[in-house]
Amino acid sequence: MTQDILREIIDYSNRADPYPLYEELRKTPVFHNGNGGPYVVSTYYEIQSLLHDPRISSDARNLKAAGDDPLGRSEEEGTTLPPSFLKLDPPDHDRLRRMTNRPFGPPHSPHRVHDMLGELGGLVSGLIEGIATTGNLDRIDLVDQFAYPFPVSVICRLLGVPREDEPRFHVWAETLAASLDPDPDADPAQHGKGAVDARMELGMYLAGLVEERRKDPGDDMLSQLATADGPDGSMTTMEVLSTSALLLIAGHETTVNLITNGMLTLLRHPEVLQRLREDPSLSVPIVEELLRYEPPVQLLPQRSTLSEIEVAGVTLPKGASLWLVLASGNRDPKRFENPDRFDPDRRDIQHLGLGSGIHSCFGAPLARQEAQLALSELARRLENPRLLEDPPPYRKNAVLRGPRHLPVACDAIRP
Amino acid sequence: MTGVGTHDGALERLKRDGRIVVVGASLAGLRAAETMREKGFAGSLTMIGDEPYEPYDRPPLSKQVLLGHAVADRTALPRRRAIDADWHLGVPATGLDMAARRVRLGNGDEVEYDRLLIATGVRARPWPNEEEGALEGVFVLRTRDDAEGLQRALAAGPRRVLVIGAGFTGSEIASACRERGLDVTVAERGAAPLVGALGGVIGEVAAEMHREHGVDLRTGVMVTGLEGGPAGRVRAAHLSDGSTVEADVVVVSLGAQRNTEWLAGSGLGAGPRGIACDAGCRAFDIRGIVTDDIYVAGDVARSPHALFGYQFLSLEHWGNAVAQADTAAHNMLSESSDRRPHLWVPAFWSSQFGVNIKSVGVPPMGTEILFTQGSRAERRFAAVYGYQGRVIAAVTFDQCRWLQFYEQQIETTAPFPPPFSTVDRRPEGNKPVPADFPDPSVPTHGPTITLSGYSPADRKMTFTPARH
Numbered sequence: 001m002t003q004d005i006l007r008e009i010i011d012y013s014n015r016a017d018p019y020p021l022y023e024e025l026r027k028t029p030v031f032h033n034g035n036g037g038p039y040v041v042s043t044y045y046e047i048q049s050l051l052h053d054p055r056i057s058s059d060a061r062n063l064k065a066a067g068d069d070p071l072g073r074s075e076e077e078g079t080t081l082p083p084s085f086l087k088l089d090p091p092d093h094d095r096l097r098r099m100t101n102r103p104f105g106p107p108h109s110p111h112r113v114h115d116m117l118g119e120l121g122g123l124v125s126g127l128i129e130g131i132a133t134t135g136n137l138d139r140i141d142l143v144d145q146f147a148y149p150f151p152v153s154v155i156c157r158l159l160g161v162p163r164e165d166e167p168r169f170h171v172w173a174e175t176l177a178a179s180l181d182p183d184p185d186a187d188p189a190q191h192g193k194g195a196v197d198a199r200m201e202l203g204m205y206l207a208g209l210v211e212e213r214r215k216d217p218g219d220d221m222l223s224q225l226a227t228a229d230g231p232d233g234s235m236t237t238m239e240v241l242s243t244s245a246l247l248l249i250a251g252h253e254t255t256v257n258l259i260t261n262g263m264l265t266l267l268r269h270p271e272v273l274q275r276l277r278e279d280p281s282l283s284v285p286i287v288e289e290l291l292r293y294e295p296p297v298q299l300l301p302q303r304s305t306l307s308e309i310e311v312a313g314v315t316l317p318k319g320a321s322l323w324l325v326l327a328s329g330n331r332d333p334k335r336f337e338n339p340d341r342f343d344p345d346r347r348d349i350q351h352l353g354l355g356s357g358i359h360s361c362f363g364a365p366l367a368r369q370e371a372q373l374a375l376s377e378l379a380r381r382l383e384n385p386r387l388l389e390d391p392p393p394y395r396k397n398a399v400l401r402g403p404r405h406l407p408v409a410c411d412a413i414r415p
Numbered sequence: 416m417t418g419v420g421t422h423d424g425a426l427e428r429l430k431r432d433g434r435i436v437v438v439g440a441s442l443a444g445l446r447a448a449e450t451m452r453e454k455g456f457a458g459s460l461t462m463i464g465d466e467p468y469e470p471y472d473r474p475p476l477s478k479q480v481l482l483g484h485a486v487a488d489r490t491a492l493p494r495r496r497a498i499d500a501d502w503h504l505g506v507p508a509t510g511l512d513m514a515a516r517r518v519r520l521g522n523g524d525e526v527e528y529d530r531l532l533i534a535t536g537v538r539a540r541p542w543p544n545e546e547e548g549a550l551e552g553v554f555v556l557r558t559r560d561d562a563e564g565l566q567r568a569l570a571a572g573p574r575r576v577l578v579i580g581a582g583f584t585g586s587e588i589a590s591a592c593r594e595r596g597l598d599v600t601v602a603e604r605g606a607a608p609l610v611g612a613l614g615g616v617i618g619e620v621a622a623e624m625h626r627e628h629g630v631d632l633r634t635g636v637m638v639t640g641l642e643g644g645p646a647g648r649v650r651a652a653h654l655s656d657g658s659t660v661e662a663d664v665v666v667v668s669l670g671a672q673r674n675t676e677w678l679a680g681s682g683l684g685a686g687p688r689g690i691a692c693d694a695g696c697r698a699f700d701i702r703g704i705v706t707d708d709i710y711v712a713g714d715v716a717r718s719p720h721a722l723f724g725y726q727f728l729s730l731e732h733w734g735n736a737v738a739q740a741d742t743a744a745h746n747m748l749s750e751s752s753d754r755r756p757h758l759w760v761p762a763f764w765s766s767q768f769g770v771n772i773k774s775v776g777v778p779p780m781g782t783e784i785l786f787t788q789g790s791r792a793e794r795r796f797a798a799v800y801g802y803q804g805r806v807i808a809a810v811t812f813d814q815c816r817w818l819q820f821y822e823q824q825i826e827t828t829a830p831f832p833p834p835f836s837t838v839d840r841r842p843e844g845n846k847p848v849p850a851d852f853p854d855p856s857v858p859t860h861g862p863t864i865t866l867s868g869y870s871p872a873d874r875k876m877t878f879t880p881a882r883h
Contacts, residue, residue: 052819054788054797054837090839091789307835358816 006037006323010398016391018298018398019340022328030314038301038321039314042328044335044352046312050324051357055307058359059089062304063321081203082238084246086359087302093358099232100243103224105365112221113365116157120370123153124377132413139388142406147259147374148174151252154370158251159244160213160220165205169248172202177253199245206241221247251363257296257402258367259374262287264406265294266375267387269342273379280376286344287371291353293342298327298401300355326352327401383412429529430748433458436518436526437500438508439534439674440464442472443713443736447532448498450744460500461526463518465507468559474733476562477584478766481591483570487563508535511681513700516708529708530747533678533690533698534740536714537671537731542579547641552649553665556584565666569595573663576600577652579638581608583765585668586621590767593628600631600660602638602652605853612763613774613810615851616784617798620791620812624768633658641665671731673715683709689717689729694756696743712736712743718757722826723777723807732763760822764815770794773815776808776825783847785832788839789814797821800850801831 008014009021022042025031029043041047050056060083085096102108127146131137134145152173156166175198210226217223225240235243266273266286276282303322308315316322329352331339336346354361361367378385388407395404435451437444440462448460464470470492479485503520510519511531518526539555542548552573554565569576569592576592578585581603592599605611607618608625625632637655644650651661678685683706684699685691690711691699696718698709711718713736717727742757749755764773781800789796789812797817800808806829809821824833832847 049820049823052817054817054820054839055835057838059838091793091795094795094839306838309835357819360816 005031006033006040012394012396015394015396015398015401018327018401019331022325022331025325025328026332029312030316032314038323039311039316040323040325041311042325042332043312044329044332047324047326047329047352048356050303050311050322051352051355051359053309055305055309056303056322057089057306058087058093058303059083060087060302062306062319063302081199081242081245084242086246086250090358095232096235096239096243097358097362099228099230099235100225100247100362102228102230103221104362113369116154116366117369117373119157120154120373121377123150124373128377128381128413137412138409140408140410142263142378142408143256143260143403144405146378147256147263147406150259150374151255151370154255154366155248155251158220158366159222159247160218161209161222168205169202172198172205173248173252176202176249202245202248203241206244207237210237210240247363251366253400254296254361254363255367255370257400258287258290258371260402260406261294261296262290262371262375263378263408264387264392264403265290265342266379267385267408268390272342272344273385275344276376276379280380282344283372283376284368285346285349286375287368288349288351289342289344289346290371292330292336292346292349292351295327295330295351295353296400296402297353297355298399299323299325301399326355381414382408382410383414385410426748426750429458430454430456431458433529434461434527435459435530435532435747436461436463436528437532437534438463438518439532439536439713439715440466440502440504441470441534441536441713441736442492442733443534443536443740444532445470445492445498445740446495446737447534447712447740447744448500449495450741451748452496452498454745454748456748458529460498461503461528462498462500463503463506463508463520463526465505465521466558466560467505469502469504471559473557476559477556477587478591480562481566481569481588482594483566487559487566490559507677509677511678511683513682513706513709530710531708532710532712532743532747533715534711534713534736535674535677536736537673539667540669540672542641542667542669544640547643547649548667550641550643550649550665551647552663553641553667555667556588557671565664568664569597573597575660575662576664576666577602577638577660577662578666578668579652580668580670581605581621581625581632581634582611582668582670583609583763583767585666586625586767587765588666588668589625589630590628593630593768598629598631600633600662601625602636602654602660603632603634604637606634608632608634610851610853611779613778614781614784614800615853616848617810618851620794624770624794628768633660671714673729675715688727689715691727692716692718694719694721694758695746695754696739696757697746710743710747712739721756721758722760722828723780728761728777730759730761732761734762735759760825762818762822771813771815772810773818774808774810775818775822776800776806778808778810778850779852780807781850781852783831784850785847786841786844787833788817788837788844790841791843799824799831799833801847804831805829806831806833 005025009018014021025042029046031040085093104112127150131140131145152170153166156169161169175194209222213223213226217227222244225235228234276286301323305316305318305320308318333339354364386409388409392403392406395402437448471490472492475485475490480487507521508518509521516528539557541555555561556565575598578589578601581601586608589599589601606615608621610618622632638652639655640653641649642651649665651659653659673689675685675690682701684701692711693705696710696712697705698711699705714731716739717729719725720728738759739757742755746754760775761777762775778800780802783801784798786796786798795813797811797814799806799821806824811818
């Protein structure tokens with residue numbers, strides 16, 4: 001095992017296909033380069049068990065040396081917002097996640113995601129119409145023209161951002177997303193600055209919106225978060241802000257990649273694309289298999305140990321930084337048969353694509369719905385779609401991995 | 416056809432054109448049948464069930480059905496695959512002739528088998544006084560019909576419901592009553608609800624839940640008699656403390672009895688605590704010798720478990736029924752060297768008063784308990800049970816996502832008290848306290864796990880040679 005394998009994983013030149021590196025990594029289920037770096041866990045059962053291990057903390061304040069690690073960068077860095085529940089341990093995590101879930105899912109709001117279906121359909125149709133009217137079907141960028149704008153609009157509708165403000169959200173989202181990509185060539189001071197400004201502006205905008213919603217609440221999530229007064233009490237304004245910022249970032253960064261990775265995979269497997277065209281309900285198993293095969297979140301770099309614990313024969317010291325390489329676990333041959341094969345007919349598919357345990361993906365039902373709809377509609381409406389670049393150019397980020405652009409051509413857009 | 420899997424091709428013959436009979440057409444029976452077909456069993460498959468319905472799911476009966484959120488006849492179990500079976504529904508099995516390999520049915524028919532799977536499960540323990548139990552308004556809750564009748568009675572708006580026994584089912588019924596806005600009294604012989612399954616420390620938490628939700632909980636009392644009105648309808652119940660509870664609906668929730676009476680005299684090792692089998696689900700005969708052609712799965716089975724001192728465990732657990740059925744079906748169609756042990760870690764869930772309760776392992780074996788995460792006062796916690804210096808079980812209230820970790824702790828016989836720190840450890844989690852299980856010789860409402868290794872009842876069994 002090369003000592004530099006972590007560098008290689010971060011190295012942009014391996015972004016298009018990190019899977020051979022993961023295969024190498026799995027030879028040492030718990031890898032540590034001995035230089036104070038993270039302990040990297042790459043096999044399915046070990047990751048799965050650590051995700052349920054109460055001796056593992058997600059609270060960045062427990063991490064000793066995350067600062068010099070480009071992947072350990074905190075999403076809230078450089079702001080005064082308190083950490084979102086993504087980076088908290090129980091009981092704070094539980095309380096905030098519970099309160100956020102009340103307006104979002106069962107048992108209190110079982111219909112939220114389902115009721116958005118019509119709206120999602122409208123957004124997807126609108127974006128595909130937009131592609132049709134640009135007239136240039138010889139070169140469509142499925143990221144810029146579809147996969148990027150779609151989830152941002154969805155989050156805006158969910159939070160209750162007025163339509164006229166959506167364009168501003170798109171700009172902030174884009175800037176913040178760019179800041180998540182570690183760029184070794186950029187001046188670090190300059191690199192982060194745009195993000196700090198964007199976060200500040202976004203925070204101020206949201207604060208204004210929260211004030212409005214408190215006076216005149218609607219059915220949207222922001223109103224309900226701002227006015228909630230349940231068994232857990234109510235959220236402070238700062239908590240509302242950090243929670244909605246989390247929903248915005250986590251809610252679309254990942255979905256963009258899920259949809260883009262999905263289309264890329266389908267274009268590489270034309271027989272599956274054809275089946276999906278004939279049977280939209282196949283989008284359900286396709287998205288599940290995609291979450292295994294090309295998960296949008298490749299690894300979780302922010303966990304640490306509260307105690308000395310043993311994993312696969314290796315003793316992790318107390319306070320060690322952990323990377324859980326979900327995408328590698330998903331291709332572990334000890335867990336999945338033919339793991340490198342994209343197979344939507346796979347029956348046994350308990351993947352790690354959405355995490356597991358108390359931090360398992362909060363937006364999973366919505367993300368699934370968005371991706372299923374997006375992929376089945378693209379499959380249905382794009383006539384004879386072709387990949388123009390394979391591999392396409394990727395985003396820099398090794399954690400939230402996906403193509404930056406996905407240039408395709410097609411013959412026509414079906415009505 | 417020898418019916419015994421040996422290397423002389425008998426197993427292939429069995430799979431091709433053997434006869435397999437499954438007695439018990441519920442969860443375990445159905446899942447076993449599906450597994451057998453999946454493993455390529457092409458012979459004749461007979462399913463025998465005493466209820467007139469196709470296999471249905473029971474957990475919703477004490478929850479959604481009682482709330483009127485689901486209809487009892489819509490709880491049919493989803494089928495994993497077609498099983499192409501010959502169904503005998505509404506017909507109980509009444510006898511077994513081991514030598515002739517025949518099952519006798521209530522309608523006089525006999526069915527021959529090469530392999531038999533017994534999955535007859537349990538039934539609700541009835542009110543001991545038959546006449547009182549027959550009063551209108553007195554219910555038990557086990558079957559679809561029970562649930563439908565009780566649901567109707569609750570929907571009619573009784574002035575008060577009395578639940579006798581505060582085990583999981585009794586507590587779920589009380590919870591459903593409160594959710595429907597009905598006044599409910601719960602009478603429990605033990606010191607607290609759930610005390611037989613989870614011990615006194617957790618029982619105290621459960622008692623708080625009852626009381627906070629407006630249940631009139633009476634503990635340490637027995638119901639000594641039910642009183643009917645002139646129309647043969649239940650009117651009141653008399654308690655051992657001299658008090659009387661007036662109620663229009665009485666639900667008897669005193670645990671379960673194993674359906675083994677039909678095996679009396681068959682020579683199979685079957686008794687009130689279930690049918691003893693080896694870890695591979697093969698039934699023992701009354702001489703303690705393992706049979707080759709009779710298998711057991713689900714609530715009616717008692718099997719030794721390596722993790723729990725090889726004590727015989729009977730588990731009334733949904734997940735156990737599924738896993739054991741799968742193992743039994745696999746072993747029925749395998750050479751002896753390919754057989755698998757059933758080593759499922761007991762796991763159980765309940766939902767009551769808005770709280771999700773789950774347990775793994777065998778809590779009643781535990782002597783001490785430690786709250787490792789969360790807080791008892793908030794009723795959101797994970798707690799582990801200790802037995803002779805190791806973790807033997809765990810329970811969570813609204814914290815089920817951690818349960819997998821505790822299951823691993825049990826499987827790896829991790830030390831107790833746990834020597835590590837965890838997220839959300841509170842000061843109360845620093846010191847174990849006695850788990851406070853009642854004396855096992857005093858019967859309470861049915862615990863969901865029975866440690867039945869050395870039952871005095873077993874000694875009463877007499878050796879009756881099989882019919883020739």
